[in-house]
Amino acid sequence: MSETQNSVQLTVDGRAIDVPSGTLLIEACKSTGHEVPSFCYYPGLSLQAACRMCLVEIEKTPKLQTACTVVVQPGMIVRTETPQVAEARKNMLEFLLTNHPLDCPVCDKGGECELQDMVFRYGAAESRFVEEKEHQPEQQFSPIVYFDYPRCILCFRCVRVCDEAMDVKALGIGQRGVRTLIIPNRPDGTLECEECGMCIDICPVGALTSHQYRYKTRPWEMNYVGTPCAHCGDGCKTTLNVRNNQILRGNNRDMTGINGEFLCIKGRYAGDFTHHPERLRQPLLRRNGQLQPASWEEALGFVAQHLKEITKRSGPRTVGFLGSNRTTNEENYLLARFARTVVGTNNLDHHRTADFAALAGALHGEPVRYAASGDLSRASAILLVGNDPTHNHPLLAWNIRSAVRQHGAHLYIINSRRIKLRRQARQLVEIPSGKEAAAIEALHGAPTDISAATQQELATLRAALEKESDVIVLFGAEVFGSAVSRLVEFSRQLPGVTRYIALGDYANSRGAADMGLLPDRLPGYASLKDALTRKKWEQVWGAALPSEPGLHAKQMLGGNQLRALYVIGSNPVRTFGLPQTREALGELELLVVHELFLTETARLADVVLPAASAYEKDGTFTNTCGEVQRLKRALDPGAVRTDFEIIRLLSYAWGTPLPLRSSEAAFEEIRQHVRGYRVSQAQLVAGQAVRCAPTSGHAAADTPPGLVFSADDSLFTSGTLGRYSAALNSVSERDLPRSRL
Amino acid sequence: MPSILKEAAETAFTLAKGFSVTLRTLFRPTVTENYPDEPVRFEARYRGIHVLHRDENGLEKCVACFLCAAACPVQCIYIEAADNTAETRISASERYASVYNIDYSRCIFCGYCVEACPTDAITHGHGFELATYNIADMVYRKEDLLAQPLKPPRT
Ligand code: SF4
Ligand code: SF4
Ligand code: SF4
Ligand code: SF4
Ligand code: SF4
Ligand code: FES
Numbered sequence: 001m002s003e004t005q006n007s008v009q010l011t012v013d014g015r016a017i018d019v020p021s022g023t024l025l026i027e028a029c030k031s032t033g034h035e036v037p038s039f040c041y042y043p044g045l046s047l048q049a050a051c052r053m054c055l056v057e058i059e060k061t062p063k064l065q066t067a068c069t070v071v072v073q074p075g076m077i078v079r080t081e082t083p084q085v086a087e088a089r090k091n092m093l094e095f096l097l098t099n100h101p102l103d104c105p106v107c108d109k110g111g112e113c114e115l116q117d118m119v120f121r122y123g124a125a126e127s128r129f130v131e132e133k134e135h136q137p138e139q140q141f142s143p144i145v146y147f148d149y150p151r152c153i154l155c156f157r158c159v160r161v162c163d164e165a166m167d168v169k170a171l172g173i174g175q176r177g178v179r180t181l182i183i184p185n186r187p188d189g190t191l192e193c194e195e196c197g198m199c200i201d202i203c204p205v206g207a208l209t210s211h212q213y214r215y216k217t218r219p220w221e222m223n224y225v226g227t228p229c230a231h232c233g234d235g236c237k238t239t240l241n242v243r244n245n246q247i248l249r250g251n252n253r254d255m256t257g258i259n260g261e262f263l264c265i266k267g268r269y270a271g272d273f274t275h276h277p278e279r280l281r282q283p284l285l286r287r288n289g290q291l292q293p294a295s296w297e298e299a300l301g302f303v304a305q306h307l308k309e310i311t312k313r314s315g316p317r318t319v320g321f322l323g324s325n326r327t328t329n330e331e332n333y334l335l336a337r338f339a340r341t342v343v344g345t346n347n348l349d350h351h352r353t354a355d356f357a358a359l360a361g362a363l364h365g366e367p368v369r370y371a372a373s374g375d376l377s378r379a380s381a382i383l384l385v386g387n388d389p390t391h392n393h394p395l396l397a398w399n400i401r402s403a404v405r406q407h408g409a410h411l412y413i414i415n416s417r418r419i420k421l422r423r424q425a426r427q428l429v430e431i432p433s434g435k436e437a438a439a440i441e442a443l444h445g446a447p448t449d450i451s452a453a454t455q456q457e458l459a460t461l462r463a464a465l466e467k468e469s470d471v472i473v474l475f476g477a478e479v480f481g482s483a484v485s486r487l488v489e490f491s492r493q494l495p496g497v498t499r500y501i502a503l504g505d506y507a508n509s510r511g512a513a514d515m516g517l518l519p520d521r522l523p524g525y526a527s528l529k530d531a532l533t534r535k536k537w538e539q540v541w542g543a544a545l546p547s548e549p550g551l552h553a554k555q556m557l558g559g560n561q562l563r564a565l566y567v568i569g570s571n572p573v574r575t576f577g578l579p580q581t582r583e584a585l586g587e588l589e590l591l592v593v594h595e596l597f598l599t600e601t602a603r604l605a606d607v608v609l610p611a612a613s614a615y616e617k618d619g620t621f622t623n624t625c626g627e628v629q630r631l632k633r634a635l636d637p638g639a640v641r642t643d644f645e646i647i648r649l650l651s652y653a654w655g656t657p658l659p660l661r662s663s664e665a666a667f668e669e670i671r672q673h674v675r676g677y678r679v680s681q682a683q684l685v686a687g688q689a690v691r692c693a694p695t696s697g698h699a700a701a702d703t704p705p706g707l708v709f710s711a712d713d714s715l716f717t718s719g720t721l722g723r724y725s726a727a728l729n730s731v732s733e734r735d736l737p738r739s740r741l
Numbered sequence: 742m743p744s745i746l747k748e749a750a751e752t753a754f755t756l757a758k759g760f761s762v763t764l765r766t767l768f769r770p771t772v773t774e775n776y777p778d779e780p781v782r783f784e785a786r787y788r789g790i791h792v793l794h795r796d797e798n799g800l801e802k803c804v805a806c807f808l809c810a811a812a813c814p815v816q817c818i819y820i821e822a823a824d825n826t827a828e829t830r831i832s833a834s835e836r837y838a839s840v841y842n843i844d845y846s847r848c849i850f851c852g853y854c855v856e857a858c859p860t861d862a863i864t865h866g867h868g869f870e871l872a873t874y875n876i877a878d879m880v881y882r883k884e885d886l887l888a889q890p891l892k893p894p895r896t
Pocket of ligand 6: 038048054067068
């Protein structure tokens, strides 16, 4: 694009500039620092030319032209700041204000309204319009979206973002002329959509507002904290708007972060779980069969004493640890260190939602083969096996859609469901559920038990893929163990550099695996069997490591091999579908749970320790593509403690204090010693997402079935956190079958 | 000798001059305020403790726009906004102030808030008796600032 023969020279306000041919004049002006005001133009969406705010003077053209629709021509001489242009803008504003109410004092947009800013700049405060204004009462489109007709300036950004970028098409345009208005898709005047709030955020005025923020406060009254979203594994950056230690909404107006302006309903509105009334605020200790409030000293003392006693009496192999998909890298690392060096057990696992270990094994030594989330939107070809990104990975689905829409990328899908992304796909091969591994074999041309017709389709898919280059392969939890290596084997013969993304469910699923919350792997997927690596980690941690691989999650849960189980930030009773009884977990003498809420597992525990959420602590998360981001504490956790602190205090109470005093210290140790995590601190501190690529060089052991599975959350659920989010629980689409969306 | 006479005359003159002020003032209207025995009189534009007004229907005029809080140079105004609903209507507009506090240990009575208010909801009243032994009492809540309802609610 930037080659000289493809660039166009023009003059904007007396300054000669060079821009790629095909650039819109409005973007060319922007590149000189002259922002041309616009309402209907929005980068990445189709052109509308509805608002006429972007009028500029072009020499030798008799009338003012809309800069948002004119493509630059060589030798163009453009003026954006003449009195004539200013007058035109003022007059356009007067038009926009003919029906606009004088609502600024009560309008949610006041203080961050593009119309307000424009009127302030160009002035059209005096209205010559004396006729009565069109009025209609405010409408509630959905539990999330409100529409205030008189404030709408008919820029149709909302309609286009929902149609083109979200591919939901829930908003339309009704009536005509002065009565034109935005209408939702249900006949009764309500919305059935993904409730992403994109339309609310993109609306330049206060016509679309959200239930959560509506009439609560003002933009200048809040603190803004940009931090990775606490929900799915995509790691969007959400700027939390906080007042009085309460999250009022999230957005990403400054477009920093890997997600640009995109956020789904969870990143935007589901921060409300943090102040749910059922949030645990103090430790609970079981006395006389009842969980009763206790002090931190008492609870930690109890845990340390009993855990130590059990370890001594029945050996460290009878103690197990289940880590979390939502705790920070530092916390996971500290847990791995605590379990392995202080307790001396390898019984350490977590709910694996993607087989990251198998991918790391299959790619050993080739970090470039991990694709970042942004690579997806620039991809030329994408192969998706399993998973439903629209629900489980809304950002990646958004990126896939934009790759298809803006660059004509080719999407190929192998799935057991007719997922929504089929609308973007060149080819969807529907396979029976659970046959993903067989489908991969069929791609190899090996005989399988799938029907001949499907095999034929897969052969066509293979032929098409062989014509693509630089394919990005995404796969869900359906593909695990040796199927991952088979998939990598197949796709690596494709032309160009094939890159991969394993799709894991929650905010730090990838981090949990990377930090070694696995029974047979040390941090960075280093094999426990390898004496040399074991020695390296023994030196780093200054303690001997047990060399026998530990029990995995399924063996720990109800395998009757454990006397004590320590669960951090997960709810195995529900995720593993166990009966809600203590017996179902095995003959445990001690069950300790760190949680935000009294989950099914926490109810069975002897000690429940209230933990801080991701919005209440520092640390780092690694998203499912392997991009590390730093958390920024948005809320004061009050009496609850971070998992990091709890583990550290426990190590003190145990009598073997872990030397890592802060999560910064832990991260430094991770940077030094976990292969592939030597990321730039400066970039992290600046809030960027930094790619990491843990490579152990150790081939993957095969993963037994039943260990890697997705919780298959929808857009409106998010494990335990989702159950305590009023926003997620309020939407009616939650109960609709997925195929409706 | 003449010096004695002159001195006497000068004394008499000075006394007369001095007492003439006393005498004149004796017949002028009194300006001394007998506070606290008698109520204090104020100039109309005296800036005392704020009053949050009601409109002609008895609804609160404040729409919780936060502009007074934004204008306040010492940031002593704290507001929480909420939605008027069909069942409970507090103000005439869409929103109202569910919490409205002014911290008089910080307020400098500059009147900027009054100037900022788009609905004339807040003005300075003539209250000034703010002294207290407990600084927490200096935070006045909406209930303390709000003008009385027009009519007592029917029972
Ligand atoms: S949309 Fe903007 S200009 Fe219109 S009332 Fe709201 S803040 Fe004011
Ligand atoms: S919330 Fe999202 S899906 Fe729903 S109408 Fe708005 S843009 Fe469309
Ligand atoms: S609701 Fe907002 S985004 Fe949609 S057309 Fe109206 S002003 Fe534009
Ligand atoms: S896509 Fe995932 S990370 Fe992004 S806002 Fe939604 S839940 Fe959060
Ligand atoms: S008193 Fe006036 S300026 Fe202050 S919030 Fe109420 S309406 Fe706004
Ligand atoms: S921005 Fe060009 S017409 Fe609206």
